Amino acid sequence: MTARARTAHPYRDIDVIDARAPRFNQATVGAVSLVAVLTGWWPLLALLAAQLGIGLRFGRRYCLPCVAYFELVQPRFGEGPIEDSRPPRFANQVGFVVLSSATVAHLVGLTAVGIGLGWLVAGLALLAAATGLCVGCEMYRIGARLRGIRHRAIDRVELGELGEPQGIGGRGELVVAFSHPLCTECRSVIGELAAGSQRWVSVDVRERPDLARKYGVALVPTLVRVAADGRVLQQTAG
Numbered sequence: 001m002t003a004r005a006r007t008a009h010p011y012r013d014i015d016v017i018d019a020r021a022p023r024f025n026q027a028t029v030g031a032v033s034l035v036a037v038l039t040g041w042w043p044l045l046a047l048l049a050a051q052l053g054i055g056l057r058f059g060r061r062y063c064l065p066c067v068a069y070f071e072l073v074q075p076r077f078g079e080g081p082i083e084d085s086r087p088p089r090f091a092n093q094v095g096f097v098v099l100s101s102a103t104v105a106h107l108v109g110l111t112a113v114g115i116g117l118g119w120l121v122a123g124l125a126l127l128a129a130a131t132g133l134c135v136g137c138e139m140y141r142i143g144a145r146l147r148g149i150r151h152r153a154i155d156r157v158e159l160g161e162l163g164e165p166q167g168i169g170g171r172g173e174l175v176v177a178f179s180h181p182l183c184t185e186c187r188s189v190i191g192e193l194a195a196g197s198q199r200w201v202s203v204d205v206r207e208r209p210d211l212a213r214k215y216g217v218a219l220v221p222t223l224v225r226v227a228a229d230g231r232v233l234q235q236t237a238g
Contacts, residue, residue, distance in 0.1 A: 008082050008182045010070040011061050015206065016182045020080035021069045022088035022137075023129050028065040029095060030125030037118040042106040045118055049099035052092050081184040084220050086144075091128075091136025095121060144218035144237040156230040157215065165201045166194070173233065175200040178212060178222040186221040 008016050029048055036044035055063030060070070102117035128134040157176060165174055175198050179186035193200040205212040205220055215224070218237060225234040 006074070006079050008079070010066070010074070011059065013182060014059065015085055016082050016180055017085040017088060018069075018074060018080045019083045019184075020074070020077075021066060022091070022134065023132065024069040024073060025063070025065040025088075025092075026125040026134065027129035028068075030122050030127075030129055033099075033118055033122035033125060037115055037122060042103070042114055042118070045099050045106070045114070045121075046103040048121075049096055049103055052096040052099065056089070056092055056096060082182045083185065084180070084183060086219065087137035087140040088134065090140035091134050094136040094139070095125070141219060141237075155232055157224065157226045157232060159226065159230050161211065162201045162203060165199045172228055173199070174226045174228075176224040176226055177202045178205055178215070178217045178220055178224070179203070180205055180220045183220050189221045189223065 008018065010018070010021070029052075032044055032048055036042055036048075051064060055066060060066040098117055098121050102114045102121070105111070105114035105117060124135050128137075159174065162176060175193060177186075177189055177193060177200060179190060179202055181187075181204055190202055193202075203211055205217060211217075222235065222237045224232060224236075227233055
């Protein structure tokens with residue numbers, strides 16, 4: 001069977017990621033954390049924290065599990081669904097904080113705390129790797145959905161800067177779809193909009209990062225229902 005060709009470059013298209021890559025990273029973190037707490041060799045937790053910190057700071061090229069996935073696994077099995085990279089990045093930030101805290105706890109003699117935090121990382125990381133339920137990712141998504149478009153700062157959309165609407169719904173409400181061209185779910189949403197009767201316009205956040213920042217788009221796809229006068233009526237992130 002021929003592996004699916006890459007649509008997103010793993011080291012250049014950093015605003016999206018193959019959804020399998022975070023699970024591979026979580027499996028690595030979970031397995032090493034489990035070894036650390038079972039053997040008592042807590043410096044492994046410090047090494048994991050350092051690896052996460054380096055990857056977060058300098059990029060995927062310096063994340064060893066990421067490189068292993070993109071160079072060894074993905075070429076063999078093909079690219080998985082492409083998703084917004086911000087949720088798994090946030091999960092890595094949470095993991096870095098917890099692993100760093102576990103390391104500090106061991107250093108200052110709070111062994112029970114360090115072991116407990118190590119078990120926490122091992123359990124959540126292995127759960128995410130096995131089931132796809134990433135607690136850190138869900139934390140980010142819930143926050144993005146709660147924020148949506150920042151109500152206090154933005155309560156309307158300037159329709160003239162969005163481009164030409166599509167669809168046959170007349171001059172009433174408009175659905176604005178903030179998307180990324182490589183995002184699998186974004187392409188599905190755009191397809192559904194194109195097949196429907198609602199007027200809609202797509203905003204490519206890669207081409208228009210200024211609009212993504214202006215309207216506080218924290219996750220793609222984000223759909224915003226806008227009145228004819230530009231008032232924001234409803235927004236859904238992710």
